Amino acid sequence: MTEQTEFRELTAEEVTLKLDPKSFGFKSTQELEPLTEIVGQPRVVRALELGTGIRHPNYHIYLSGLVGTGRNELITHALRERIxxxxxxxxWIYVNNFDxxxxxxxxxxxxxxGIQFRTEMESLIEQLQESLPKAFKEEDFGNEKEKLRQIYRKRGEEVFDKLQKQAGQHELTVQQMPNGEILFIPLKDNRPMTQEEIEKLTPEEMQELESHQDELVGMAGRVLQEQREIQRxxxxxxxxxxxxxxxxxxxxxVNELQQKFKSPKLKDWLSxxxxxxINHLNLFRDTADMPPQAAALLAAEGGADPELRFMDYRVNVVVDNSHLKEPPIIVEDAPNYRxxxxxxxxxxxRAGRVIxxxxxxxxxxxxxxxGGYLILNLMDALIEPFVWKELKRTLKNQSLEIQIQDH
Structure with a gap:
């Protein structure tokens, strides 16, 4: 015959644990350090040791537990202890792609x-802003330009003299207007004829004059073309x-920076x-020394604002790990796409355009x-639009694409 266990009703006094607060050794729990170790979960500890010990990109750790049990704090501490x-x-930095x-x-x-290179580039641009305009104002530079102007001025005069000589054979002189237009004026006694004298010419003389002018027009066109080429x-x-x-x-x-920073990709970018x-020296010229059209164009492109003028040379440091002493452990509380x-x-x-x-x-x-660890709530990631699919693709391909997210 099976023995039956007897049960009895316990009183409230019997089920109440009585502890003497003096036995705790502290007056308030505020004096205690927060609990960081995982207590009573040996399987969790072994799983973390295994997961953190596997150095392979296709392995991740999933932790499940009740809300409010301090999972984030525990996993963060456990990772830090087992790194x-x-x-x-x-x-990581972003720079302009000139091509x-x-x-x-x-x-x-x-x-x-990253921060160091950004600072070096800012200093370099400041140096160029000061040094290049000075170089363009130096006497040696001015002398070189003046020599070239004299050479090409002489070439232009030689081309014009040929036309003048050809016109002189028909008793015409050549006059070039400020707008570049070439006029052929008849001569009388080696001086240009007045309008009144031209009007007194006979029809035959006028026809002969127009014939010679027409003959010279083609040559004048070639002269203008040569002058433009000389100017170019x-x-x-x-x-x-x-x-x-x-x-x-x-x-x-630039060579100094290439010696200071050893990254081959960065050295290539510096080149x-x-x-x-060198090909955009107008960016560093004083607008007062530039032709009006060039100065107006530079101003229209934001040249008056140094930040806009030298935008192509800025350095965007997107990840700065200079403060770290160990691999990063990032806790993402809101794992949305952005x-x-x-x-x-x-x-x-300024024009109202979105750029x-x-x-x-x-x-x-x-x-x-x-290069470190990312901790996120899986359920939050699953319910965020487009996040889970993109996260799997990024981890699988080991490639991250940053893009404008409109949804």
Whole structure:
């Protein structure tokens, strides 16, 4: 026969645990350090040790538990205690792509060098703003330009003299108007005829005059074309002189940066930067020294504002790890598309247009956690539009695309 266990009703006094507060060794729980260890969960500890020990991109850790149990704090502390590699991940910067401006270049640099490079570039631009205008005002530069002007002025005069000589054979003189138009004026006694004298010519004389003028018009067209070509070549040669003077200033400064920063991709960008500066010297000229049309064009493009004028040379540091002493552990409390993957901000310019550029690229928590750990609430990520699919694609391809997100 089976024995039956007897039960009895317990009193409230019997089920109440009585503790003496003096036995705790503290007056208030505020005096205690927060609990960081995982207590009573040996499987969780083993799983974390296994997960953090696997150095492979296709392995991730999923932690489940009740709300309010301090999962974020516990997993953060557990990761920090079990980090095997103390190397600090690289900084990430964006710079202008001089060949394809719509595709800015992302460059990684050792931690701390992102901010350093941005500071160096700002200093370099300031130096060029000061040094290049001075070079264009130096006596040697002015003498070189004047020599070229004299050479091409002589060529222009020789071309015009040929036309003048040809016209003289028909008793005509050549007069060039300020707008470039060429007139053929009949001569009388080696002086230009007055309008009254021209009106007194006989029909036969007028017909002969017009015939000679028509004959010279074709030659005048060729003369104008040669003059334009001479002027164009003068501009080319003057720019080449300016380039030569500028290279003497720009080369040493850029070479110094290329020696300081060892990234091959950055060295290549600096070479493109140098070429862009040499080919866009008007950016560094004083507008007072520029032709009116060139000065007006520069002003229309925002040349009066140094920030806009030198936008192509700015450095956008999207991830700065200079403050880290260990791989980053990023907790993303709101894993929406923008916060996770980053975005490209847009602004309204003076004309009311919505624009953007590479300096408006902002990193998300996924890029900030690159080389470290990202902690997020899986359920939050699943219910956010487009997040879960893009997160899987990014982790699988090991490639992050930052884009404007309108949804």
């Amino acid at each position: 095997l590699d103390d190397s600090i991940p690289d900084d 394809e401006p719509d595709s800015p270049l992302a460059i990684s640099l050792p931690a701390g060098q 070549q003068l501009s080319v040669d003057v720019r080449e002189v300016a380039r030569r003077f500028a290279i003497q200033i720009v080369d040493p400064l 493109h930067f140098k070429n862009h500066v 916060n996770l993957f980053g975005t490209i901000e847009r602004v309204v310019d 953007t550029n590479f300096t408006r690229i902002k990193a998300g928590s996924l890029l900030k956690a690159n």
